[in-house]
Amino acid sequence: MSESQSNKIPIKQIDLDATKQRVHTRFVTGFYQNIRVASMYFFLALFLLLPWLRYDGRQAIWFDVPSQHYYIFGMTFLTQDFYFIAAFALIAAFTLFMVTVFAGRVWCGYACPQTIWTHLYQHIEKWVIGDRNKRIKFDKAPMSPTKVFKRSLVYLIWFILSVITAATFVSYVAGTEYIFGSWQMLGFIPFPDWPTWIWVSMFIFTFATYANAGYMREQMCIQICPYGRFQSVMFDKDTLIVSYDYERGEPRGPRKKGTNPDHLGDCIECTMCVQVCPTGIDIRDGLQVACIQCAACVDACNEIMDKVGYPRGLIRYTTER
Ligand code: SF4
Ligand code: SF4
Structure with a gap:
């Protein structure tokens, strides 16, 4: 993950009324x-x-x-x-x-x-x-x-x-x-x-x-x-964070069921990780201040990985180290 990616903080609008642009969370189990x-x-x-x-x-x-x-x-x-x-x-x-x-x-x-x-x-x-x-x-x-x-x-x-x-x-x-x-x-x-x-x-x-x-x-x-x-000042290289495995997932892209084209990583671009996120962010953009580390995206992505037959853990709890 590049430094510019890890520093990306996608706060696009400062409006405290979240109902104007509701985040409609998809509830996930796992x-x-x-x-x-x-x-x-x-x-x-x-x-x-x-x-x-x-x-x-x-x-x-x-x-x-x-x-x-x-x-x-x-x-x-x-x-x-x-x-x-x-x-x-x-x-x-x-x-x-x-x-x-x-x-x-x-x-x-x-x-x-x-x-x-x-x-x-x-x-x-x-x-x-x-x-x-x-x-x-x-x-x-x-x-x-x-x-x-x-x-x-x-x-x-x-x-x-x-x-x-x-x-x-x-x-x-x-x-x-x-x-x-x-x-x-x-x-x-x-x-x-x-x-x-x-x-x-x-x-x-x-x-x-x-x-x-x-x-x-x-x-x-x-x-x-x-x-x-x-709390970002309390994080170090060994702090547990929810993170997307950039090396493994990129380049992302949809594919036919049952195939794993060489030019694509493991992310099938289903956006399920975004749909389940209670703060509406995309964890694939890197560690962000808006991530409350609820791990909903971990469970959602694991479910997708099971369905397409790839190993779990494309998004997982890990440390920067
Ligand atoms: S849930 Fe997993 S496979 Fe789907 S878009 Fe997110 S990272 Fe990619
Ligand atoms: S851990 Fe929770 S808040 Fe953070 S990106 Fe995943 S779903 Fe969103």
Whole structure:
């Protein structure tokens, strides 16, 4: 791979509204995607269920800011113990940096909330509208009652998920009993009986979730996330990266089934690696800041290699060395 290729960063437009040029990801299965989906939904379940856990008669993890008591299972911290939190944050940050040096962007691909929620929101689109080709066609189609209905349904489900996310997030501070158990009647309609700070927090977290996972999506990773930006300084020749085997794949080109012409490399130019990429990039252009190393392109290309009878690993986890 030439140096100019490895430096190519295909950020063609700076527009944080990813819906204007939606990346319609083709969902793929495979070894890495199975690990990834298991990891992502494990963390999602953990986030949603932890506030419901009880320990010693109270919420097991509860950052009770109004009373300035912070409960983590059996331990109680007061505001003056905050240096523990600072120490914990430092340890977490340095652990993340160390993992990045060896394993690359595993956090981005397998555990980052932005990746998890974007994956979830894209699944909703797939469920309501259909697979990748149907979604592309749907976007291009003129406005019609079906289009309005399906789009509204997607937005409604996104909104409900955003409210659930916000309520869960705030319940770590306000307590689940207060968030989900305080109701008053407005006429015949039950309405949450929350103080202003909870309403404001709910609004901020609902808006942030909806905007990040529904609108900004991959633009969040490419344009905004500071971790995505500065981790390139943590990469060295031995860091694990997802990479296309340029020597083996080029010159790329389509061919008849069952043939392997001498003048062509192993890449059959099926573009499957691009279609499955959640950030819409082409890994064959080299290592890029937009690559969250989810390995979807690895699984997609392996599937193609199996079909055409070539060895797996044209795109694979490897190191620069
Ligand atoms: S999936 Fe593999 S064979 Fe297909 S275009 Fe990508 S690198 Fe080439
Ligand atoms: S290039 Fe491959 S590993 Fe990188 S984000 Fe796209 S699909 Fe994931």
